[in-house]
Amino acid sequence: MRNVTLTDVFTHPIAQKYLGRSGIAHAVSVAHHAFRLALEYEVNPDLATKAALLHDVGHYEWYTNGQWDYEKYRENDIHAIKGAERAHKLLIRLGEDPASAKEMALAVLLHTDSYLPEGHLDKNNLQKVVRLADEADEEPGGNHHYRKMDYDLALRKIQALDQKVADVLKKDQRYKKSS
Numbered sequence: 001m002r003n004v005t006l007t008d009v010f011t012h013p014i015a016q017k018y019l020g021r022s023g024i025a026h027a028v029s030v031a032h033h034a035f036r037l038a039l040e041y042e043v044n045p046d047l048a049t050k051a052a053l054l055h056d057v058g059h060y061e062w063y064t065n066g067q068w069d070y071e072k073y074r075e076n077d078i079h080a081i082k083g084a085e086r087a088h089k090l091l092i093r094l095g096e097d098p099a100s101a102k103e104m105a106l107a108v109l110l111h112t113d114s115y116l117p118e119g120h121l122d123k124n125n126l127q128k129v130v131r132l133a134d135e136a137d138e139e140p141g142g143n144h145h146y147r148k149m150d151y152d153l154a155l156r157k158i159q160a161l162d163q164k165v166a167d168v169l170k171k172d173q174r175y176k177k178s179s
């Protein structure tokens, strides 16, 4: 049983507001990569796909005189921190199990290390999967944030992914408890 589906997350107005900033196409495609990687790394695909869908919801718009300001973004960006908090709040609001919400928030927090101090963190497999899924969709110059996908197509892809996740959870008893 899943408390919260990808469709529940995707269609929520808060998710729509913030997913639009970093690109719906990117979020949907990272969620699909996360499904594939979750099976490879033996991670619960329910958590991996939802964390992946939400990984970039923390983006703030760095503009100077109406122009995207890359320097400002690079210096001041905390999208992983903000995203972890937003993702957690949304998941809890939708009725997610608190332990799962925490796991997903941490995976969002650690999906990039561009803002972290130097050093090594031992990431768990869920955290690795979300990071690798994001990297799998990255394009030079941040172009993955600008690819377009209309809402109806994105929703159909999310619903199809929900079905795949549900099929795995039905077959695989390991993920019963944590989902």
Ligand SMILES: [Fe+2]
Pocket: 026, 055, 056, 134
């Ligand atoms: Fe991303």
